[in-house]
Amino acid sequence: MAEFKDVPPNAPAAEKALNWIDNRFPLSKLFKEHMSEYYAPKNFNFLYFFGVLSMVVLVIQILTGIFLVMHYKPDADEAFASVEYIMRDVPWGWQIRYMHSTGASAFFVVVYLHMFRGLIYGSYRKPRELVWLFGCAIFLALMGEAFMGYLLPWGQMSYWGAQVIVNLFSAIPLIGPDLALLIRGDYVVGDATLNRFFSFHVIAVPLVLLGLVVAHIIALHEVGSNNPDGVEIKAKKDANGKPLDGIPFHPYYSVHDLMGIIGFLLVFCAIIFFAPEFGGYFLEYNNFIPADPLKTPLHIAPVWYFTPYYSMLRAITSEMMYGLIICVLAAAYLGATRAKISSMLKGVVIGAAVVLVALMLAIDAKFWGVVVMGGAVVILFFLPWLDNCAVKSIRYRPDWHVYLYALFVLNFFVLGYLGIQPPSAIGERVSQIGTLFYFGFFLLMPWWSRMGETKPVPDRVNFAAH
Amino acid sequence: MSDTTVDNDKRTWLIASGCAGAVGGAAVAVPFISAFSPSERAKAAGAAVEVDISAIKPGEKLTVEWRGKPVWIIRRTPEQLEALKKVESQLADPESKRNPAELTPEYARNQARSIKPEFFIGVGICSHLGCSPSDKFQMGPQPSLPDDWQGGFFCPCHGSTFDMAGRVYKNKPAPDNLEVPPHMYLSDTRLLIGEDKKA
């Protein structure tokens, strides 16, 4: 417990006030620990803006969300009309709505770039695994939040998108249909569903998100940030115990982040004011038609940020199941013959493979599509334990690793593009290959990350004075 | 480069950023705070009401709704107008001096509290706790009313009484006269409640 400090009676009022608070709440201590004496690497690049930008977008969404809820009506008969009411009758309501809809898409742009940074610089490696895990949990919560928020305008896309995705849950064997009924609160997506999604979207998930974000930052500050060179700055300290390559977050990165935030706002506001629909990607055209349970639109697609995963879902056809079975058998064979594990474990591996293949043959491809789609997100959680490369950062990895990462990103974009298009024969093939590549990238990483000649990692960061 | 030039540099840009941030903050606050004010729907619902008063006979009262409140239009008889002078000494605020901005528009700051003496327009909500007073136009002794009752209104909730110009009697729970809403005559037979010429 801290000592109770006194300040001289002729001290300025501000100092006295701060002292009063500090004696009862660790305000100055927190500020020092997390801002003015928190040392971050000095070689952060452009990709390092996206963490603070994610926080900024979270604040924007909460603020605009509060004001939207003042006028929105979570009732199937009134929801669509209430959104148009906000757009037309509420003073400046149109601006608040566009900020929220653009913010939703902006959130994903920013979060994907933030995750990408973590991926290529090895920011998930020891001792930062927990930072990464909290981050993956945030990503999952964010996907849920966006999905539920999208139902609220109660347009055609809202309704049918929700209908399709909730029906996916009914594909789960044994418990599926009951689970879907529990989620919907009714036999089809309806008013009951809308009300509970409203509750989750406005209160439950935002609270979870806030909690996870706090945990994410605390975990980060405990171990210190990574940097583009993957060099641990805490390894080289000066006489005062401060990292040689570190600079206090405040004022250097507070000021740096301010610039980044304004830059982001330039793009954000350009979209809000000049192209809020963004070609139909941020505000889908079909959603300007009120939900009609009797008429399905010709072409249902999820919002753009879900499309890579949607592609993977659609790629799992009964034909594809055979391909996957071959993969499982191949993995089991390699495990049984090559792995340096005990005979008992080898037996378990073979047994598990047999059970899995039996299930894959017995249960519909539709269910496995759901598994694959969910698995694509869940596999991210395992990344810290899949990467066996001697170096953290992409800068010091073998060249062909770099091309592999580039291919991974390109693959993600291609899967996304295919998810927007209506199904086609060639699209199906490409997305199947893409799905295999996506999973192969992660599942085979323990082996390929070990291969190739890494470049020597410097013990000091690369920094050019500005 | 000395320390002072470095500090000046930072100071200049810090002040500039502070100013820009303050301007931006204010600009962003405007739409959000405006979103609190009545929407077009609320304004439309609260819009002025046009009333045809040609059918009201002397001594009759017509009630219309404006902004969710009952508004009375009473065509006073010459006796009722005469009675207004007689009760002055019993009234709490005979000249409508209390809260004129809220209760009595300029054109109603007269003895009859109206533009045309014949027609009284007032909001039928007691200034005590919001009940709607009942009509007591008949003069003379009646239960709960004084023997020299000159006509007016009696609020059943706590017993406040008002005269035929909505003025409250002394020593009653209600503190103020009845509100005269903004209104104007579009013609001799058409009355617009909710808007007046200065609006």
Place this chain on the structure above:
Amino acid sequence: MKKFILSVILALTSALTAMPALAAGGGIPLDKAPNRLNDLGALQNGAKLFVNYCLNCHAASYMRFNRLTDIGLTEQQIKDNLLFTTDKVGETMKVAMDPKQAKDWFGGNPPDLTVIARSRSGAGGTGADYLYTYLRTYYRDDSKATGWNNLAFPNVGMPHVLWELQGQRKPVFEEIQAHGHATQVLKGWEQVTPGTLSPLEYDSAVADLVNYMQWMSDPTQATRVRVGVWVMLYLLVFFVIAWRLNAAYWKDIR
């Protein structure tokens, strides 16, 4: 890192083309509607046509009559010329038709038209383009209950409300060989009976109407763009300030 960025950009530019999202499809290639969103006269004429021809069956229940002051009409003008279904200028454009009867007569409830132009945007054109094409490709078809069919919206349940203005027309098709088989391609139109407007006048009237509907589906557009310009200017100035502030601090870092 440079290698990485280069390889991704190279691959993306060859793989991705700027494609607007798809909306409800079907029908024929769309004609381009003339853009009259800045022409107040055209928008007012469109409002007149809308109130006279469309509001009998369709509602525009999110559109308030007094909003028309944004396109240059006074409240008195609105009251005198356009207030058919209500007497208060602050009311919304509701319709008197009962939805159940509508379903009986037309096979479906005529949809609300407030945001129809936004909902019909797509890869083929803007919502105005769609409506412009739709209102100009009606033809007589005795096999339909209403006696009318439409090229942009085949088998539509709505009759040709503007037929007196356009007259009756018949599409003329030509058979051509494409992709190895015979297809019908629209060559032109034949005027069967004349309308009260010439084809040019009719097209212009429809242009006014669809521009009005485009405006009605997004009435804050003009304000939005105007405010946006100021916001961008402010942010650019602020960005320069923030950039210099950043430089002032980072000078110290070696």
